[in-house]
Amino acid sequence: MKRIFSVALGVLTAIGGFVDIGDLVTNALVGARFGLSLAWVVVVGVLGIVVFAEMSGRVAAITGRATFDLVRERLGPRAGLLNLAGSMAVTGLTFIAEIGGVALALELVSSVHYLLLVPFTGLAVWLVLWRVRFSTLENVFGLLGLALVVFGFAVWQLGPDWGSLLDQATRPSVPGSEGVPTYWYYAVALFGAAMTPYEVFFFSSGGVEEHWTEKDLGTSRLNVFVGFPLGGVLSIFIASSTALVLLPAGIEVDTLGQVGLPVSEALGRVGIAIALLGFFAATFGAACETGLSVGYSVSQYFGWQWGKYVRPRQAALFHVVLLVSTIAGVAVLLTTVDPIKVTEYSVVFSAVALPLTYFPILVVANDPDYMGEKVNGRLANGLGQVYLVLVTLAALAAIPLMLLTKAGQ
Amino acid sequence: MSGRPVNPRDPAEPGRGGRRMDAALRLLDHQLVDRDGRLCGKVDDLELERRDDGTLVVTAVLTGPGALGPRLPGVLGRATVAVWRRLHGDAEPGASRIPFERVAGIDSAVRLTMSRAEVPTYGLERWARDNVVEKLPGAGNAPE
Numbered sequence: 001m002k003r004i005f006s007v008a009l010g011v012l013t014a015i016g017g018f019v020d021i022g023d024l025v026t027n028a029l030v031g032a033r034f035g036l037s038l039a040w041v042v043v044v045g046v047l048g049i050v051v052f053a054e055m056s057g058r059v060a061a062i063t064g065r066a067t068f069d070l071v072r073e074r075l076g077p078r079a080g081l082l083n084l085a086g087s088m089a090v091t092g093l094t095f096i097a098e099i100g101g102v103a104l105a106l107e108l109v110s111s112v113h114y115l116l117l118v119p120f121t122g123l124a125v126w127l128v129l130w131r132v133r134f135s136t137l138e139n140v141f142g143l144l145g146l147a148l149v150v151f152g153f154a155v156w157q158l159g160p161d162w163g164s165l166l167d168q169a170t171r172p173s174v175p176g177s178e179g180v181p182t183y184w185y186y187a188v189a190l191f192g193a194a195m196t197p198y199e200v201f202f203f204s205s206g207g208v209e210e211h212w213t214e215k216d217l218g219t220s221r222l223n224v225f226v227g228f229p230l231g232g233v234l235s236i237f238i239a240s241s242t243a244l245v246l247l248p249a250g251i252e253v254d255t256l257g258q259v260g261l262p263v264s265e266a267l268g269r270v271g272i273a274i275a276l277l278g279f280f281a282a283t284f285g286a287a288c289e290t291g292l293s294v295g296y297s298v299s300q301y302f303g304w305q306w307g308k309y310v311r312p313r314q315a316a317l318f319h320v321v322l323l324v325s326t327i328a329g330v331a332v333l334l335t336t337v338d339p340i341k342v343t344e345y346s347v348v349f350s351a352v353a354l355p356l357t358y359f360p361i362l363v364v365a366n367d368p369d370y371m372g373e374k375v376n377g378r379l380a381n382g383l384g385q386v387y388l389v390l391v392t393l394a395a396l397a398a399i400p401l402m403l404l405t406k407a408g409q
Numbered sequence: 410m411s412g413r414p415v416n417p418r419d420p421a422e423p424g425r426g427g428r429r430m431d432a433a434l435r436l437l438d439h440q441l442v443d444r445d446g447r448l449c450g451k452v453d454d455l456e457l458e459r460r461d462d463g464t465l466v467v468t469a470v471l472t473g474p475g476a477l478g479p480r481l482p483g484v485l486g487r488a489t490v491a492v493w494r495r496l497h498g499d500a501e502p503g504a505s506r507i508p509f510e511r512v513a514g515i516d517s518a519v520r521l522t523m524s525r526a527e528v529p530t531y532g533l534e535r536w537a538r539d540n541v542v543e544k545l546p547g548a549g550n551a552p553e
Contacts, residue, residue, distance in 0.1 A: 064517060064518070065440065065517050065518070069440055072438050072451065073438045076437075076438060076480075077438065077453070077477055077480045077481055078480070078482055081485075130545070131547055303440055303441060303448060303449070303450040303451035304450075304534065305447050305448040305534070306448065310447070312545075312548055313538050313543060313548055314447065314538075316534050316535075316541065316542040317533065319537075319541075320537050320541050320542070323541070323545075370517060
């Protein structure tokens with residue numbers, strides 16, 4: 001019974017923890033402009049994150065080494081440091097976007113301007129990173145993030161023509177009002193949002209935090225194979241809701257409030273209250289995950305003791321990195337940069353950084369000296385290679401498309 | 410430095426000079442773990458010695474900025490070494506050295522027979538602990 005409970009808990013937190021500010025904003029924005037004609041990208045992206053999260057979790061369980069240990073080992077100090085700089089620039093940008101997202105969610109609840117809430121939010125995030133147990137952090141925000149299921153109820157309540165929705169999703173075409181480059185720009189953005197590198201840094205380091213061994217492979221796989229795809233379904237519900245309400249009205253999404261509009265339209269005040277809880281939990285949980293990912297990756301490159309499985313005084317440099325990056329994140333937000341814009345750029349730059357993360361994982365997951373019998377099978381390798389090509393294409397296309405479309409205008 | 414790769418899980422091969430392995434792949438840039446399971450740096454470089462019969466043997470693991478700096482490119486590498494020299498007590502500090510006799514085992518990490526406080530590069534971590542982390546409220550009793 002206890003076993004079933006812990007497995008169910010893991011899956012539920014994986015669903016709730018999947019969606020972050022990048023998924024929220026990008027899916028809502030894309031739904032409002034392109035309907036469901038880009039839903040296929042979410043499906044492709046989710047399969048990709050499933051393939052590589054499973055690999056990185058398996059490597060962590062068998063060898064005890066997290067993703068940036070592998071990057072340093074296989075790429076050496078030079079290329080490893082370049083990789084660290086690129087990955088941390090993107091993860092740091094995502095961290096800023098998540099803290100901003102928490103502040104925006106709190107603004108919607110309290111009507112206090114979000115800039116006044118940013119320092120308080122930063123402090124709250126740091127306190128959680130400093131004091132709260134790893135498992136508590138993961139479970140609480142993951143479970144509360146399930147409140148986003150309200151988007152599913154909203155879509156159902158709006159009583160859409162399911163046939164036409166399915167038709168949009170399965171026979172994608174560029175809507176007449178949008179250009180082809182813009183369509184592909186948002187395809188790359190959605191792909192980046194679904195496959196954000198920090199998810200793998202966090203997932204593999206989390207496996208080490210929770211002392212996974214070979215015995216935990218089943219649980220880890222179940223979380224990935226069930227939790228992530230259901231998280232992807234939540235993403236598609238968000239896009240569907242804005243496609244149904246905002247697209248016909250010609251409203252584009254540039255605020256977090258607009259992401260919630262379809263829910264209040266369909267379910268009224270109760271609905272929007274639940275959606276706001278979901279926004280808060282999803283962004284706060286992801287703020288903790290991205291913050292930790294920065295600390296994990298830097299520490300793993302240099303070999304410092306990291307993790308919340310030891311007391312802070314035993315992982316001093318790791319906690320210094322967490323503190324400094326939280327302060328830096330708050331400082332950037334206080335320049336009054338728009339958090340939604342930061343989010344939009346963070347998902348595109350995520351796409352640029354994808355090959356940096358996924359290549360070393362694929363190499364190590366194939367090393368029999370390391371992995372023994374648990375090396376990649378044919379399926380994992382086949383998919384891994386296909387996705388390596390896909391992420392490279394997305395990475396190469398991202399910046400030219402951004403310039404060509406003036407960031408999707 | 411290269412030999413045929415050896416399964417790190419195998420017990421050490423008996424014979425002259427210990428184990429043959431691909432040191433660049435199996436040692437370099439790997440994690441150092443102390444006798445209590447704490448992480449304590451990377452194998453930033455290796456000290457090699459040529460035996461009379463021409464074989465190379467690893468005599469020490471080098472760790473810390475003094476070893477990492479020379480492997481980084483250009484200005485960054487020189488700056489790393491310069492900062493390391495400035496902060497180090499000795500006038501001409503070499504890279505921090507852990508004799509290979511203190512290596513207890515090699516799997517996905519390099520396991521040492523010493524505590525991390527004895528690793529020469531523990532200074533930065535100790536400084537951060539004493540001057541930053543210990544000063545923050547709740548450092549003493551934060552949960553694991």
